Amino acid sequence: MIVEGAHVVTVTGEEYPDGHVVVEGNRIVAVGPGPAPRRDGHAVVDGRGCLLTPGFVNTHQHLYQWVTRGLAVDATLFEWLTALYPVWAGIDEDAVRTGATGALAQLALTGCTTAADHHYVFPREGGDVLAAEIHAAADVGLRFHATRGSMDLGRRDGGLPPDHVVEDREDILVASEAAIDRWHDPSPDAMLRIALAPCSPFSVTGDLMRESAELARRRGVLLHTHLAETLDEEDFCRERSGCSPLEYVESLGWTGEDVWFAHGIHFADDEVKRIGATRTGVAHCPSSNARLGAGIARTRDLRDAGARVGLGVDGAASNEAGSLLEEARHAVLFARAVGGPTALTVRDGLALATLGGATVLGRAAEIGSIEPGKLADLALWRLDGLAHADVADPVAALVLGAPPPLELLLVDGRPVVERGRLATVDTDAVARACAAVHRTLLEKAR
Numbered sequence: 001m002i003v004e005g006a007h008v009v010t011v012t013g014e015e016y017p018d019g020h021v022v023v024e025g026n027r028i029v030a031v032g033p034g035p036a037p038r039r040d041g042h043a044v045v046d047g048r049g050c051l052l053t054p055g056f057v058n059t060h061q062h063l064y065q066w067v068t069r070g071l072a073v074d075a076t077l078f079e080w081l082t083a084l085y086p087v088w089a090g091i092d093e094d095a096v097r098t099g100a101t102g103a104l105a106q107l108a109l110t111g112c113t114t115a116a117d118h119h120y121v122f123p124r125e126g127g128d129v130l131a132a133e134i135h136a137a138a139d140v141g142l143r144f145h146a147t148r149g150s151m152d153l154g155r156r157d158g159g160l161p162p163d164h165v166v167e168d169r170e171d172i173l174v175a176s177e178a179a180i181d182r183w184h185d186p187s188p189d190a191m192l193r194i195a196l197a198p199c200s201p202f203s204v205t206g207d208l209m210r211e212s213a214e215l216a217r218r219r220g221v222l223l224h225t226h227l228a229e230t231l232d233e234e235d236f237c238r239e240r241s242g243c244s245p246l247e248y249v250e251s252l253g254w255t256g257e258d259v260w261f262a263h264g265i266h267f268a269d270d271e272v273k274r275i276g277a278t279r280t281g282v283a284h285c286p287s288s289n290a291r292l293g294a295g296i297a298r299t300r301d302l303r304d305a306g307a308r309v310g311l312g313v314d315g316a317a318s319n320e321a322g323s324l325l326e327e328a329r330h331a332v333l334f335a336r337a338v339g340g341p342t343a344l345t346v347r348d349g350l351a352l353a354t355l356g357g358a359t360v361l362g363r364a365a366e367i368g369s370i371e372p373g374k375l376a377d378l379a380l381w382r383l384d385g386l387a388h389a390d391v392a393d394p395v396a397a398l399v400l401g402a403p404p405p406l407e408l409l410l411v412d413g414r415p416v417v418e419r420g421r422l423a424t425v426d427t428d429a430v431a432r433a434c435a436a437v438h439r440t441l442l443e444k445a446r
Helices: 063-068 077-088 093-109 129-140 169-183 206-219 231-241 245-250 269-277 286-291 299-305 324-339 346-360 394-400 427-445
Strands: 002-009 015-024 027-033 044-046 050-054 056-058 112-119 143-150 192-198 223-227 259-263 281-284 308-311 378-382 406-411 414-418
Touching: 002 378, 002 394, 050 346, 050 394, 056 308, 056 324, 056 346, 063 077, 063 093, 063 112, 063 129, 063 427, 077 231, 077 427, 093 112, 093 129, 093 406, 093 414, 093 427, 112 129, 112 223, 112 406, 129 143, 129 169, 129 192, 143 169, 169 192, 169 206, 192 206, 206 223, 223 245, 231 245, 245 269, 269 299, 281 346, 286 324, 299 308, 299 324, 308 324, 308 346, 324 346, 324 394, 346 394
Parallel strands: 002 044, 002 050, 056 112, 112 143, 143 192, 192 223, 223 259, 259 281, 281 308
Antiparallel strands: 002 015, 015 027, 050 378, 378 406, 406 414
């Protein structure tokens, strides 16, 4: 395939206002200005009036929550979790596959080509819910990083989750290693990888955090958890462990280039420096953070310190839009709201959504920018309609303007979205299925 005539933003610094990209198989083989030399067997996509970017990389979400949206809409994080845990306790394979399909379809329609999901609720009678979301990702056609999450600190032991939704630590470790054995693909063009992800300081014991880190490093997979999301979490850690959330996880071996935190809002100055010095990653989730009133992450400071920072949609039940494009917009606007107009540029926002996310997931050599040799994960945005045609800067049109139509989305060189429609699943049927599961879960929770 050849895409030509588009404004090509490589994200590595080069832009071609009338450029081309050549794809062969699942790889980008050429990028440059003007039309591409014709090649036998290559379809030509007319990109005039469009902006071509790398596909977006979502570094944190809870896909199953797509079927529990719109609940506890005016609650704090702890209030929201308390209200939703009884509903989530009723999920099973069907609910997770349905919800994940809906959430992943929405991600694709808003430019996402790689998604990382944090699944940490495993009801005893729910079946294989991790496999369910993995199958959903294959159905939609997105590159997928599934994290085997976990909770072993229930209310009877001083944690936040109800006791009936937590698991035994040994069972978690066995299941985590089994997930790596069954699903993890370390190859450079992998469509599926596994990470280990104990949920949070207020739902996981220190022993599980430490042993999960040991297991992950023995097996060569990444580590993920929620951290420093709210001041309630800060209070919990200081009361229980006598230290900040970061100090707590540092003592358990949870910093470094194989670790990324979700949220990372409430870090002190010296903690920002330590995160940067250790090249720890942060999934910035601006919409969910705002929805729950948690605060605004120090994105500029973290990047300047050397931290790897990407964007996350977070749980669909705390971000009903489920659009990574919206996260890029909000990341820029919220950073400027507290740090002034130069805190993040529009190109910084695009970089966070693409190469930043790829770096967080350890895949900067394969995805996240438009360069020869990288995987053909590309988004072609139409900007010649009423909402965008007279916006002088096409990147500003994408990041600050109304969400533009998605002309084409390629994942691994294959079309997943064409002219604003998902090519892989029937979105109308998925919407009906999601609504039915939503009703069933609410009935079960009564």
